[in-house]
Amino acid sequence: MNALAIDLGGSHATCAVVRDDSVLISSIVKADGAGNLFTILPALREELHRLAQVVGISIRNCEGLAFGFCGIVDSRAKRVLSTSKKFDDAVNLDLAAWCRRSFGLPFAIENDARMALLGEMAFGAARGACDAVMITLGSGIGGAAVINGKLLDSKHGQAGTLGGHMPVVLGGRLCGCGNLGCAEAEASTCSLPEIYASHPDGAAGCLAGHAKLDFAQLFAAADHGDKVARATLDHCIHVWSALCVALIHAYDPEVLIVGGAVAKRAADFLPSMQAYVEKYAWTPWGHVQLRRAGLGEQAALLGAIPLLGANR
């Protein structure tokens, strides 16, 4: 089965032609989430046509186009329901009609993290599981949940999707979503400078005064013996671990997939999260297995295959 796929994040869209468990070709189209989706549609159309031509696949031999969107999606109505300051015009676009006009193909759309979990379940770290949760750790925290083999579906598209927005710190930091103490507010890139600075020795750390910090910098500093970086990471790992317990209690998975940019360093934190979950999650039937995502940045693209398959 061939398919066209788009994975749209806040800073770029990845366009691809996929076949079964392989991304045949992909490329990146720059896209500023603060702007409109409408204005980049012509570039996405042109790029997908070009990619198909390069790999010698006729568009009419594709099963459809699957679109992974960085917002809340109604996959049945094939519409974007709500956005979080990324491509806010998408709620007013009829993307299925655009797809029909541009490619003459069936259209499917899902939230990007949900599409990534579909990919991981079909071809990656969650293969063989019927009940799985995924979190993506990075500049934010994404989430998705599959119960009895199906993405958890709800009227406003939010069930399972707001994984990063479980409040785990009572009266904690203000999150971008408006809530207090969400895991995303307590342990993702946006909060790192504040967490670092709030450490008693924060002013003496080698990353003191940085207005922006990412996890790669933190891991590097911790590797070089910076104790404040180590403490900041330990706080984040604690928050992620509590979040895992919240999601396990909420959705009853057998497997919990950890993806996102931070997962590159999974060997440094997944074992302690696994130990936390085995100690604290209430799972009388056994233990949930935490696994690093297996498909990396291709997960959502490969989710195109099961997503279009389910829509047939």
Added chain:
Amino acid sequence: MNALAIDLGGSHATCAVVRDDSVLISSIVKADGAGNLFTILPALREELHRLAQVVGISIRNCEGLAFGFCGIVDSRAKRVLSTSKKFDDAVNLDLAAWCRRSFGLPFAIENDARMALLGEMAFGAARGACDAVMITLGSGIGGAAVINGKLLDSKHGQAGTLGGHMPVVLGGRLCGCGNLGCAEAEASTCSLPEIYASHPDGAAGCLAGHAKLDFAQLFAAADHGDKVARATLDHCIHVWSALCVALIHAYDPEVLIVGGAVAKRAADFLPSMQAYVEKYAWTPWGHVQLRRAGLGEQAALLGAIPLLGANR
């Protein structure tokens, strides 16, 4: 439609004969959760036969027996999956066979809070809703979730059922379930003496030194001006509010029903919980309505009707 119903809690079983939206008759059989369920089955059998006779309903004119159990249940396999120090022998009992022998009737079993939500959706405060969450506040915190008109179902029966065990306080109090900082550990009867004593003026409060406290005592003390009781209640209301946001983010309901013994004082705390949810929950589509449970202690008994109806 007539049905037999049992609602089994940690200290007693309520037996009933129900018809449509009414409990025709009910009575209480004492039952110590620390003991065995097996030993009280004869009393339950006898009591249900007696109740049916009193109201003049032949057992054979009942649709079945619905059993609400205070533990994790596999409703499809009609078995208790796990218990929490209440009637631990139940996992080894074939209650469907007992029901057949005792009454010659079809058998259905559900977790008690889930059965209560079924009752509230059919006849109570959640009538007309397709997407609802229920929490029961009392000696513990129970939970249940309905998405697209169906109780959320999962392999180990836990999804939606562990509502009280969302961790909302990072590194918080040890819960009976083994986790840290669960809403149940932070704001239910079992923790009240500790929360009260931990207040800076705790030793001077009128309830100081009580080894056991319940919410009725706390509300009474607060009504009489005890500031520590007021602060303890405010802490609990804060925890319940954060729990509501967690459950809204997890399950995407339109309505959140608050039941349990504490709901008798709902007028004193539901408005502030509603305000909290409107301020902090991420629901771009509108606002979740918090409502006091409408059926009180009859909710699970009346859940017998939709539960048996769904099993037909």
